[in-house]
Each structure stands twice: as C-alpha cells, then as structure tokens.
Amino acid sequence: MLMEDLLILPPVEVDPAFRADVLNGLRMQPQRAIPARWFYDHAGSRIFEEITELPEYYPTRTETALLKAHCAEVGRIAGPGRAVVEFGSGSSTKTPHLLAAVEPSAYVPIDISGEFLRQSAAALAENFPKLPVLPLEADFTYPLEPPASIARLPKLGFFPGSTIGNMVARTAVNLLRAMVETLGIGSMLLIGMDRIKSTDILIPAYDDAAGVTARFNLNLLNRINRELAGTIPVDAFRHRAIWNDDYSRIEMHLEAVRDVRFSVAGQDFEMRAGETIHTENSHKYGPRDARLLLRAGAWTPIREWVDPDGLFSLILAEAQPPGTAP
Numbered sequence: 535m536l537m538e539d540l541l542i543l544p545p546v547e548v549d550p551a552f553r554a555d556v557l558n559g560l561r562m563q564p565q566r567a568i569p570a571r572w573f574y575d576h577a578g579s580r581i582f583e584e585i586t587e588l589p590e591y592y593p594t595r596t597e598t599a600l601l602k603a604h605c606a607e608v609g610r611i612a613g614p615g616r617a618v619v620e621f622g623s624g625s626s627t628k629t630p631h632l633l634a635a636v637e638p639s640a641y642v643p644i645d646i647s648g649e650f651l652r653q654s655a656a657a658l659a660e661n662f663p664k665l666p667v668l669p670l671e672a673d674f675t676y677p678l679e680p681p682a683s684i685a686r687l688p689k690l691g692f693f694p695g696s697t698i699g700n701m702v703a704r705t706a707v708n709l710l711r712a713m714v715e716t717l718g719i720g721s722m723l724l725i726g727m728d729r730i731k732s733t734d735i736l737i738p739a740y741d742d743a744a745g746v747t748a749r750f751n752l753n754l755l756n757r758i759n760r761e762l763a764g765t766i767p768v769d770a771f772r773h774r775a776i777w778n779d780d781y782s783r784i785e786m787h788l789e790a791v792r793d794v795r796f797s798v799a800g801q802d803f804e805m806r807a808g809e810t811i812h813t814e815n816s817h818k819y820g821p822r823d824a825r826l827l828l829r830a831g832a833w834t835p836i837r838e839w840v841d842p843d844g845l846f847s848l849i850l851a852e853a854q855p856p857g858t859a860p
Contacts (some may be wrong), residue, residue, distance in 0.1 A: 548761050551673075553799055556758055559811070561801050569787075570700050570814040571673070573750065574624075575757050579650040581750040583625050588746060589740040594628075596846040597694055597726045601628055605635035606837045608850055611837060612722050615639045617684040619717060620692040622646075626654045628694050629725070632724065633662060636721040640666040640684050644674045646831040653687060675708075677715035696728035696846070699783070699817040703827065706817075710831020714853045723833055729844060730818040733777045740784050740816065742774035748773035749788055751813055766799040774810065782823075786814040786859045824849060 539621030552572055559568040576581070586594035609749035614637035621630060632640060634807040641658070641667040645651040648671040655669035668681045680689070691713055698706050705854060727808050740747055774787040787810035819827065824847060825835045840847045 553762055555802060556762060556798060557704065560798065565664070565812055566805075566810070567860065568754065569844075571675070572757065573754055573814070574645075574647045575648075575761075576647060577752075578750060578753050578757065579624060579647045581746065581753060583627075585742070585750060586627070586741045588744065590742045592735065592739055593696060593725050593726075593728055593855060596841050596843075597696075597848065598628055598631070600726075600839050600841055600846065600848045601694075601820045603657060604848060605631050606840075608632065608724055610635040611850060612636055612690050613688075615688065616643060616650075616690040616722070616856070617680075617687040618690050618692055620694075621713065622693070622695070622697050623654060623669075624695075626658050629692065630661060632692055633658075636690060638665065638690070639687055640668060640681075641692065642668045642670055642671045642681060644672055644678065646671070646673055666739040667786040674716075675705075675712060677712045679795050680716065689717040691717050691721060691723040691725075692707065693723060694726040696726050696816070698725060698827075699819070700815055701817075703817075705829075706827060707830045710828065710833055717853060719855055721853045722836075723835060723853070725828070725849050725851065727819050727847050727849060728816070729840075729846060730782060730820055735845075736777055736784055736818070739784060739800060741773065744772075747775070751788055754813060755788065758798055762799045764796065766796045766798070767794055768803070770794045779798065781815075782818050784810055784816040784818070785812060787812050788818075789826045808816050812840075814822055819847075 544671050555569050560566055585591055598760045616636045616638055617640040618633060619642045626643055636660050643651060651669050651671055655667050659667040663665045672678055701709060752768055755766045758768055770790055770792050771788045772791050774789050776785050778785050789810045790805045790807055792807050828835050828851050832853060834854050835849050837849045837850040838847055
C-alpha cells in the first residue's frame with residue numbers, strides 16, 4: 535500500500551473545558567461526577583433523539599402535545615415579531631410548533647454540539663424559508679451576546695425538555711439569571727418542567743427495555759477515550775438509573791462492574807467494583823417548586839399549562855424589572 539493511499543484523519547480538537555471537567559470529576563471523592571452537558575457530542579445527540587421516541591420516555595410526547603395545544607395562546611400573549619432564542623436546541627423537533635404560532639422575526643438555536651446544531655438549523659430553515667435562522671454554537675449556561683441583527687428585537691426564550699432539571703438548584707438559578715442577561719428585561723421564556731410522579735413511570739423512562747439510555751450514558755466513556763486519549767474499558771461499566779427522593783431527582787450513574795485501572799489525558803485512575811461515576815440528574819418539580827425556582831432566577835411566571843395526567847408542565851414567564859422588597 536502506498537502512503538498516499540492511507541487515510542490521514544485530522545486530530546480531534548479537544549475542548550479544554552471538557553478535559554478539565556472530566557479530570558476533575560474522576561478525581562472527586564467520595565463521588566466521582568462528570569457534568570451531563572458532555573453527553574452531547576454528535577453521537578450522543580443522535581442517541582438522545584432515539585431516546586425521545588422510546589415508549590417509556592413520556593416527556594417528549596407529553597410536552598409536544600402541550601405545545602400543539604397551547605402555542606397559539608403563547609403567541610397571543612407574547613405578540614408577533616419576537617426573536618425566538620432556543621437554549622440547547624438539539625434537533626429542534628419541537629420548535630416548529632412554536633415558530634408556526636408566534637410570528638417570529640428570527641430564530642436563534644443555541645447548542646454546544648456544533649455539527650448537530652448546523653444540521654438541525656439547516657433542516658428547520660428549509661421548513662421556514664422566510665425566517666432568518668441564526669445558529670449559535672455556545673455553552674448557554676453563561677450569558678451570551680445575541681447576534682447583532684436581533685440585539686434590539688424583543689425576545690422569546692425557549693427551553694423545552696425540562697433540561698432545567700439536569701441542574702442542581704443553585705446552578706439552575708444561575709442559568710435562569712444568565713438567560714435574563716442574554717435575552718434582556720421584558721423578554722419572555724417558555725420553559726418545560728417535568729413533574730414529580732410515581733417511580734413506576736420515572737425509572738423506565740431513564741432505564742428503557744431496549745437499552746438506548748444505557749448506550750447514551752456509556753457513550754460518554756467512548757467520547758473520553760476518543761477525545762482525551764482515554765483507555766477506559768467501556769465493557770467494565772454498566773448504566774444505572776435511581777430515584778433519589780431526598781433531592782427529588784432521577785440520577786444516572788456509570789457503575790464499575792469490576793476493579794479497573796485506566797488513564798485519561800495522561801493521568802491514571804483506579805475504580806473499585808461498585809464505584810460509580812455520577813453523570814446526570816433529572817430533577818422533578820411540584821407546581822410550587824417550579825414557580826419558586828423561576829422567581830429565584832428572576833423570571834415571573836405568567837401562565838402555566840399542564841397535561842391531563844399531571845406529568846409535565848409548560849410555563850410562560852417574563853423577565854420583569856426588579857422590584858423593591860416590602
């Protein structure tokens with residue numbers, strides 16, 4: 535074989551924040567933990583879209599039904615001409631229901647997975663050919679500078695999927711406040727929030743019979759091996775989903791099924807059988823919990839819609855000028 539026949543792959547560009555989070559997380563004691571945002575490389579984003587179509591995974595179909603039923607009312611309350619800014623847009627599969635109802639002036643999808651973001655934005659632009667679609671590859675957990683073309687427009691934030699539930703309360707409040715800085719006072723936010731319910735419904739939603747969620751969780755180890763020169767034996771770990779009642783959340787873990795040694799980015803690690811890496815939280819909210827969290831994040835709830843079974847809620851909130859305490 536000639537040298538010119540060899541396929542030379544470009545080196546993987548490593549996000550320094552990914553490296554830092556993984557190394558710090560693997561060192562953490564007594565509980566190792568890696569932030570869930572690193573699930574969403576291109577492969578992880580694709581697997582998550584599979585999860586949303588699973589029969590056990592109620593959030594997507596329930597929230598979609600709420601959007602279909604109530605986006606027209608969102609449009610009447612918000613008024614026409616707002617730039618819709620979606621945080622963590624993913625495949626943007628729910629977004630058309632909102633865009634068709636609110637007469638937007640522009641759509642700005644924000645996501646950390648650049649390739650997946652651009653593919654999804656291009657597909658949506660084909661369905662809304664007259665709508666400016668301005669994808670922004672960024673970490674939306676921090677305040678962002680919107681594209682200059684929408685800077686002066688009124689804005690409607692969109693944060694579906696109860697992604698807010700992936701964050702502990704302190705981080706969720708910080709995120710909501712960052713959204714106020716990104717969108718501005720007078721902006722609105724349509725947010726999906728998952729509700730507390732029986733573990734008979736919750737556990738299967740995060741540990742499905744087909745093993746898709748397990749594949750999603752384990753893909754994080756594949757990403758570490760690929761991007762950070764890891765030597766993690768993926769077959770030495772299994773997916774676990776548990777309900778933590780004290781924190782009102784589903785937790786996802788990667789549990790070592792045997793003693794393992796591996797390296798990541800040149801650093802060595804050991805884990806005993808039964809030790810876990812905590813990879814995701816999915817907090818569930820009671821009605822008052824959801825409204826209190828939004829207020830703590832500087833958003834005032836103005837309207838809420840809930841499905842007939844009480845599984846999921848959509849809340850429309852507004853960033854109002856800060857008032858004085860009584």
